[in-house]
Amino acid sequence: MYSVLAFLFGSSSLLYAQNETGTGFPYFVDFTKGSQPKEAYKPVVPGAVNNATFTKDGLKLTDAIKSSFGAILLSDQIFKNDEGIKFEFEYVSYNGTKFDGSRGDGFSIFLIDGDIPKEQLNIGANGAGLGYSYNAATNKKYTTEGLRGAFLGIGFDEFGNFKKQFYQSEENRNGISNYPKIEYNSHITLRGKRDTQYRGYPVLYTVSTTASKNSSNRVASLDVNTGKFKYEKNDTFDSFSVDIDGSKIPLNEEDPNYRKAFVTLEPSQLGGYNITVKVKAGNTLHTVIENYYYPIQLTYEDNSVKPSVFRKLDTSPPKKLRIGFAGSTGAATNIHLLKNLGVSKAYAAEATDDLYTTCKNKSITTTPLDNDIAYSILPYGKAAVIDGEVVKGNEYIDYKSFRFLTKEGESIPNNPNYTYTSEEGTWAYNINTGELKFTPVSNFEGIAYLRYDIKGGGRDGNEVPFNQEDYRSFPALIQVQVINDKTCSKSFIISNQNVTSKIIK
Secondary structure: OOOOOOOOOOOOOOEEOOOOOOOOOOEEEOOOOOOOOOOOEOOOOOOOOOOOEEOOOOEEEEOOOOOOEEEEEOOOOOEEOOOOEEEEEEEEEEOOOOEOOEOOOEEEEEEEEOOOOHHHOOOOOOHHHOOOOOEOOOOOOOOEOOOOOEEEEEEEEOOOHHHEOEEEOOEEEOOEOOOOHHHOOOEEEEEOOEEEOOEEOOEEEEEEOOOOOOOOOOEEEEOOOOOOEEEEOOOOOOOOOOOOOOOOOOOOOOOOOOEEEEEEEEEOOOOOEEEEEEEEEOOEEEEEEEEEEEOOEEEEEEOOOOOOEEEEEEOOOOOEEEEEEEEEOOOOOOEEEEEEEEEEOOOOOEOOOEEEEEEOOOOEEEOHHHHOEEEEEEOOOOOOHHHOEEEEEHHHOOHHHOEEEOOOOOEEOOOOOOEEEOOOEEEEEOOOOOOEEEEEOOOOOEEEEEEEEOOOOOOOOOOOOOOOHHHOOOOEEEEEEEEOOOOOOOOEEEOOOOOOOOOOO
């Protein structure tokens, strides 16, 4: 996947904007210009200050001070929600102070109805609400409406309160009332759709990332038929902390404090979505939530009222979506910093960064598409994604869809020979084999950079819809290190799916 000069918080200002089809896909923004992107909106926070700031390091939602809150909505970037969505982003929650044994509070990324008029957009409750859910406090001083148009909130919940039921004068919302203390902190939690101002937003699924793999309480999931929670075991991933115990931003994935999240909503043939959440901690990719089924209707227990009431909730997805972020601190604190947000269709092609090494004055022929994938539908060529069996693999890439991009991510028009000459050397791409040859200029030593993107559609490029522009991949980065060394007699490759390359310039 896309990375910026191969390390977490680099200096690229790439904005991979909406394509000509008007679906909003693919989209990328790195949040490192130090200024607010034109499509972003900084909402007013009732009773608080919106501390979100755009820095050279990324979008900083909170400082490591008590009761800090920040939120950003990508109000002018609307995504057509017809065949699912996936997004990825890098984050670091760091330099915090503990309260009751944990830092916090955490941050959320959420999907909201894209048809909500911009002037009606708001932000949900701060603190444990993480800007998504409501606070129906009996003390009206603290009452806050939930996020309007809310469809799905994903909480990266360091302290653990995003999933919690509250019933007290200053905090009141539905949730889980009796989660065991030992598994309480460091959760990733899904909350569902809005019903009214102070109703809905039910907890769907929550998992402790630090609990033992043998714990029978690592997961609580909503039984969408009964409205009750089921406590479950999940031994499919190793433990890691949502936040980090450190005061510095990690440089690359070799640092165990590196964090990157991947979220996919794939359409289900039953209606609704299958949700998968993965987190890369250091150089290990953890599948934290796998294919959780989010139906088009569910039952939940509203325990924000006494006695509690079981309610039906229409959770059918909106036709259009927006994305937003929010972060909170309380007595426990953290700096919450995000960058490199990429958004695409659920079945867009996926291009992966590659690192090669060659000798000075020696050409190298590479195959960068070997670890890339595209999607297809069985039977081959079936037009509707949700009606067929979706498969993925390298064989579904259209070699002819390869595009040269500058290292800043801008498109370079291809000539008939698919060649591009930079100051470091000449790149020549073979549309029949997918091979890419790099010839360095005479006596060049250092790192040559090139970005590219691809589409699916099969080798002939004819399969609809994967041959369309809104199924194009995010940019991937190719780096060729040209060295003058006695050990460089043979070229080699370091390349991994979803792993940031290791050269730092």
